[in-house]
Amino acid sequence: MSDATSTVEAPQPGRYSVPGPPPRPRSQLVGTGFAIAAGAMAVAGALGHYMARRHASGIDPGHDWLAGQSVPNPQLVYALITLLVSVVTAHWAVWASGRGERGHTWVGMALTLVMGLAFFNMVMFSLNRMELEIGSGEWATLAYAVTGLSLAILIVGMFYLGLMTLRSLGGSVGRDRSTPLGAAVFFWDFAVLAWAATWYVVYVVK
């Protein structure tokens, strides 16, 4: 590596030169960070739309924003807790992967994915129980849109986790080989946070 005061040999246009050190390895982590930024802004955009409409409807006195809809929050709270626990198991897997402990890595990822599936089961149960009908009203439609976006991000997160888990199963564990799994867990953290924000805005504050 040259520094600012070293002599730089004159390069010749049109000629490649000889091999040297490899490029930096964290592309996947940085790329995931950018994807998270885009996803965060998408969720923020949708939630902003939701909140702006709620605000606008509040100007009209006597308007029932929820249109008589009740929200079964206990189940949704359990679902959120499940997701939060899955974050812990995901980080456990990354920690274990960094130490080269394959068994712990796979158990951690398996638990994460199972809890992810359990979350979807609980959310679908809640939505069915609510009998939330898309298009039945403004709140229902917006809730569908925002919830759907958050769930789509979680599905992408689970797919990403599954893919990187398979990679770990293929032997990609160890201190220098855990970055891809770490990137997937990074995305999962964001997906859980996005769901938590959606849940709070749409189902708690309403």
Place this chain on the structure above:
Amino acid sequence: MSGHAAGSAGAVPAEDPTAFGWLNTADHKRIGRLFIACSLLFALAGAVADLLVRFDLASSSGHTVLNADSFVQVFTFTRDALVFGTLIPLFLGIAIYVVPLQVGAPNIAFGRAAALSFWGWLVSAGVLVGAYIANGGPGGGFSDGVDLHLLALAGLVISLLTGAICVAVTTLTMRAPGMYMDRTPPFAWSALVTASMLVVSLGVVLGQIVVLYIEHRYGPRFLGGNYGIWSRIDWMYRTPQLFIYVVPVLGVVAEIMLAAARRWVFEPLALYFTMGLVGLFGFGAWANFGITNEGADIVDGLEGIVLVGLYAGALAGVSGLLALLGFTLWLSRNRPRPRSGAVSLTRPNTAVVAAFGAGTLIAVAALVGLIGAGVDWLQIAGRGTDGNAPLRFTTWITGQQSLLVYGAGLLGGLAALHWWAPKIWGRRLSELAGFASLLAIGGGALVAWLGPTLSGVFTEQPQFVYGAPLLTTRYASQVDDSGAEGLSALGAVGVVIVLVGVALVVLNLLVSVAMRKGAAAEADPWDGLTPEWLLPSPPPLGPAAALPELASGTPLLDAELNGNGLNGTGAAAERDAEEVPA
């Protein structure tokens, strides 16, 4: 000279040299070329559509070219084609090609994702056109077509975001060892700024599209249905968001001006900071326009001052950068050129003049935007209200779009194509055709700007009436006088001239590159400063066996300075040179 091997990150399989190789390529050089070629075709389509709209607006009493059904669709298609079809993908394509070469990377990061970005963009653009043809799009009469338009728009956004992430990651993580961020070539930095800003701004529109799609397809039409779409997403096609899209133009300007000066700027951080400032102050348009629909009372009185702040920041960034480059050129006025083919201000070519024009037009656009936002703010704040419509609701906005998309965007694109054509295609473009297209695009953009701008100021001609968009073409009862017709016609003439200019660019590429009539280019035809000029023109397809070791973004300048008895990289050597007593 030492160098480094092409590593695994971003590596691509061997390229298929046959035509089929274009379909399954993951090589940044092919993907970049595909983006550039297709975006130029969209520029033609967008300009033709804009021409139809402007001719239609040349009559204040009704439609002349289009009809009540098609006007809104053609109007919105114009914006889609010029922004998502031309401006963003053109510079994305140039960045995908040039940035890896500039930072010493073997390929773009996530080569397959970059390929997916192109094909996703192309397919989405095709579906978008299909949706418009099927009477979809904002204001469209065919409900499924409107839904299809929203899906296609989401596809365009996701595809362009993917490409932007590839470029940003390449600049951040795949720079050659030793090339720190404060030594990155200006264009690579500008591409990083734009990519980052696209990620955080286009993400917002993705969320909005989800809501609009669900509302339009399933919901009670509480957002206005097909007529409510445009008011919620048109911030993407207006200033200050447009400033984000033209930040790469500033990178092109800096590249070419510094090569003409054969000198590095005295303060590199100022170079990076000013470009970052333009991108940063372009961000936030979504908040200003997005919230003014449902939440207008939340920001009552604030929206005006927010816009003033955004334009002021963008103007500070552009003028700061141009001042910095101008000062650098002045410092180098007596510096001898190493060889006769070197580009300089005294021997300008199409790239130099187009870059100068594009940079100036961005500054003008920022200044004009600041003036307009200031006037609107005075009205919003209740000072100087005379009952006039705010400028941002008049064709003043169309004028700004013309200045930034046709003027800065296309002129910047022309500069970039002429500058990097030797590296991209191995051929120089015709200078004669280049100057002709330069005059046509620059002159046409000014006329296309002047017409609607004057009409907005003096007649208050509406730009787009959200609630009843057809009123836009029947503005006789809304304007102050009948001058709007003539001024709209003037704008249309400007677009015709721009169209001729774009056609000349396409023709120039066909003749010089496709028909191989252009002069074969050597590795460094301009005496450039940045690393891509170390490579053959064009570099071979596929991953390079080995890449140059780079200690700065200006290795060729470093070499020149070393030849003059100076040591060190460009920026440091310049400082050393300044400190040597005469």
